[in-house]
Amino acid sequence: MLEVKKISFRYGSGPWILKDVSLSVAEGERVAILGPSGYGKSTLAKVMAGYERPASGAVLWNGVPLPARGYCPVQLVYQHPEKALNPRWKMERSLYEAGPLDGEVLNEMGIRSIWYDRWPVELSGGELQRFCVARVMRPETRLLIADEMTTMLDALNQAHIWNFVLNYAERHRMGLVAITHNPSLAERVATRIIRIPELNRVEVDRRDL
Numbered sequence: 720m721l722e723v724k725k726i727s728f729r730y731g732s733g734p735w736i737l738k739d740v741s742l743s744v745a746e747g748e749r750v751a752i753l754g755p756s757g758y759g760k761s762t763l764a765k766v767m768a769g770y771e772r773p774a775s776g777a778v779l780w781n782g783v784p785l786p787a788r789g790y791c792p793v794q795l796v797y798q799h800p801e802k803a804l805n806p807r808w809k810m811e812r813s814l815y816e817a818g819p820l821d822g823e824v825l826n827e828m829g830i831r832s833i834w835y836d837r838w839p840v841e842l843s844g845g846e847l848q849r850f851c852v853a854r855v856m857r858p859e860t861r862l863l864i865a866d867e868m869t870t871m872l873d874a875l876n877q878a879h880i881w882n883f884v885l886n887y888a889e890r891h892r893m894g895l896v897a898i899t900h901n902p903s904l905a906e907r908v909a910t911r912i913i914r915i916p917e918l919n920r921v922e923v924d925r926r927d928l
Contacts, residue, residue, distance in 0.1 A: 720746050720894055721767065721793060721862055726776030728759075728766055736762045737773070738920035742913060744862060747892040749885075751905035754915030760898045761798075763915070764866040767896070768795035790817055794855035798867035800847035804839045811835035814854050821856070827883050828853040845876035852880055856887055862894040870899075881908060 721744040728737040736759045744750050754760055765771040767778055769785040778785055785791060797803050804813050814820065814835070828849045839847060848868070855863065863884065869877040885908060888895050897908050905912050 720744060720781055722779040722782075723767060724777045724779065726766060726773035726778065728762060728771060728773045735921050737766065740776075740919055742918065744894050744896060746861070747888070747894055748911065749888065749895040749897070749909045751897045751899060751909035751912045752915055752918070753899060753902060753905045753912050755900055758915045759919050759921065760900075760915050761866050763919075764795055764864050764896070764898050768793050768864050770795065790857070790859045792859060792861040793864065794860045794862070795864045795866060796848075796851050796855065796868045798870050800844065800851045801839055803851050804847065806839055808839075809835065810837050810839065810842065810850060813839075814850055817854065817857065820853065824853050824856045824887070827887075828856075829879070845872050848872060848876070848880065852884065858891070860893060862896065863888065864896045864898065866898045867900070868897075870901075 723740060723742045725739050725741050726737060727735060727739060729735045740763060742750075742752075752760055752763065762771065766773055769778065769787075769791055780786075780792060785793060808816075814830070830849060830853055834842060834846065834850075842850075852868070865884065868884075869880055872880070884895070887893065895908070897905065899905055
């Protein structure tokens with residue numbers, strides 16, 4: 720479904736973060752992009768989801784560029800959920816921003832109605848991440864990119880969120896890209912592992928990592 724064709728990216732006139740990166744994800748496939756910090760994993764996630772545009776190359780969805788308007792079939796869940804939420808919106812508005820949600824999804828993710836009238840700062844990191852995951856679990860979402868999605872959470876929240884995501888992806892034939900530095904997580908959630916140092920042509924100074 721998703722094809723990344725020789726993309727390169729940098730911020731302004733700064734150093735290249737991604738150089739000639741190519742990969743593809745088939746329908747329903749679970750791929751892990753594995754590598755240490757400083758190799759451009761999070762930037763690649765943003766480019767793949769359409770949040771950043773490459774300086775060269777292309778990101779294609781079923782052979783055409785990602786839609787610029789409307790609900791995108793590729794959705795991204797950040798490591799830090801507070802970055803994905805408007806601090807001036809209460810949780811109910813953020814949750815239903817893209818339209819109605821499946822009640823089963825809300826139940827499985829443990830979303831409590833008493834949280835709806837709260838601001839993001841009034842919830843824990845685990846509670847915020849449950850909101851962020853739940854709100855992208857829609858029939859229109861065909862590929863989920865999870866960028867270190869549970870790294871900041873305790874073991875119980877990590878297990879609950881990943882179990883839900885993997886079961887949902889299997890039931891709905893939704894593709895998954897898990898971006899992680901954790902080899903054991905990559906092996907547990909993915910059917911194919913791509914190592915970012917082999918994928919990205921950028922020379923990284925390890926003294927900066």
